[in-house]
Amino acid sequence: MQTKPFRIGTRGSPLALAQAYETRSRLMAAHGLPEEMFEIVALTTKGDRITDRSLAEIGGKGLFTAELEEQLASGELDFAVHSSKDMPTVLPDGLFLSAFLPREDVRDAFVGAAAPRLVELPEGATVGSSSLRRQALIRRLRPDLNVITFRGLVDTRLRKLAEGQVDATLLAFAGLKRLGKQDVPTELLDPRDFPPAPAQGAICIESRIGDERVNTLLESINDRTTHDAVTCERAFLGALDGSCRTPIAGHATSEDGKIHFYGMILTPDGSRFHDISSEGNVTDAERIGREAGEAVRAKAGTGFFESWS
Ligand SMILES: NCc1[nH]cc(CCC(=O)O)c1CC(=O)O
Numbered sequence: 679m680q681t682k683p684f685r686i687g688t689r690g691s692p693l694a695l696a697q698a699y700e701t702r703s704r705l706m707a708a709h710g711l712p713e714e715m716f717e718i719v720a721l722t723t724k725g726d727r728i729t730d731r732s733l734a735e736i737g738g739k740g741l742f743t744a745e746l747e748e749q750l751a752s753g754e755l756d757f758a759v760h761s762s763k764d765m766p767t768v769l770p771d772g773l774f775l776s777a778f779l780p781r782e783d784v785r786d787a788f789v790g791a792a793a794p795r796l797v798e799l800p801e802g803a804t805v806g807s808s809s810l811r812r813q814a815l816i817r818r819l820r821p822d823l824n825v826i827t828f829r830g831l832v833d834t835r836l837r838k839l840a841e842g843q844v845d846a847t848l849l850a851f852a853g854l855k856r857l858g859k860q861d862v863p864t865e866l867l868d869p870r871d872f873p874p875a876p877a878q879g880a881i882c883i884e885s886r887i888g889d890e891r892v893n894t895l896l897e898s899i900n901d902r903t904t905h906d907a908v909t910c911e912r913a914f915l916g917a918l919d920g921s922c923r924t925p926i927a928g929h930a931t932s933e934d935g936k937i938h939f940y941g942m943i944l945t946p947d948g949s950r951f952h953d954i955s956s957e958g959n960v961t962d963a964e965r966i967g968r969e970a971g972e973a974v975r976a977k978a979g980t981g982f983f984e985s986w987s
Pocket residue numbers: 761762763764848849850851852853877878879880881
C-alpha cells in the first residue's frame with residue numbers, strides 16, 4: 679500500500695467542495711482508509727472568475743474544467759471531482775470519467791419570492807437564471823415572464839432573490855441538498871414539464887486512462903445505474919451540440935436492465951421545441967442517447983439550429 683496521499687482536484691466553490699468531501703468519505707468507507715490518505719486541492723477556474731456573463735457567452739463548460747484537467751494530465755492531481763452536468767461531452771486525450779456517485783434528485787427547484795409556484799407568478803414577474811435550458815423552459819411555460827441572466831454561487835443567487843433583484847429563480851435541487859439547503863425550494867418541478875439538464879444531479883470523477891492504482895480505487899465507488907443513465911444523457915448532448923448555445927434537456931432512468939430516455943431541444947425563446955422518448959437495454963446506453971439526439975436533430979431540421987445562432 680502506498681503512503682503518499684491521493685490528490686483530489688476540485689473547484690473551490692462551496693458546492694464543489696461539498697462534492698469532493700462526499701467523494702472522499704465514500705472512498706474512506708469503501709477502503710477503510712484514513713482521511714490523511716486524501717488531500718483535497720481546490721483550484722479557481724476561469725468559469726469561477728467570470729460571473730457577470732452567461733456560460734454560452736464566455737465559451738461554455740470547459741471553463742470549469744480546463745485547469746483541473748491540465749493538472750490531471752501533468753500528474754499533479756490523481757483525480758478530479760466534478761458535477762457531471764458541467765463536463766464537456768468530449769474530454770482531453772488520456773482522461774475519462776472513471777466513476778459516478780449515486781445520483782441525487784435530478785429535479786430543478788423553483789425558489790419563488792413573489793409566489794411559491796412557477797405557474798402562480800404574477801404576469802411579467804422577473805425570473806433569474808443563467809441556464810439557456812431553464813430560460814427556454816420558463817419561456818415555454820410562461821412567455822409573459824421577464825427572464826434575466828443571473829449567475830454566481832448558489833448563495834449569491836439566493837441573496838439577490840432575498841434583496842428583490844428578481845421575483846424567483848431556479849436551481850438544481852441536488853446542489854441545494856448538498857449544501858444543506860433542501861428547505862429553500864418552494865416547488866420541485868416535474869421532469870416531464872421541466873426536464874433536467876443532461877447529467878444533472880450526478881457527481882463524477884475524472885482520472886487518467888491506464889492509471890490502474892487510481893482507477894481500481896475509484897471503481898469501488900462507481901454507481902452502475904447512474905453511470906448508465908448519465909452515459910445515455912451525455913451521448914444525447916454530444917449528438918446535438920458541443921457549444922452550449924442550444925437549450926437541451928435530457929433525462930434517463932435505468933431499471934431492471936432497461937433504460938428509458940426522454941430528451942428535448944428548444945429555441946431560446948421557448949416558442950418551439952422537439953422532444954423524444956426512447957428505451958432499450960442498459961448495455962446500449964450510449965447508443966440510445968446518441969440515436970435519440972440524431973433523431974431529434976432530424977425532426978427539428980437544420981433550420982431549427984440556425985434560426986438564432
Ligand atoms: N452549472 C452550475 C451547476 N453545476 C451543477 C449544479 C448543481 C448540482 C448538480 O446538478 O449535480 C449547478 C448549480 C445549479 O444548476 O443550480
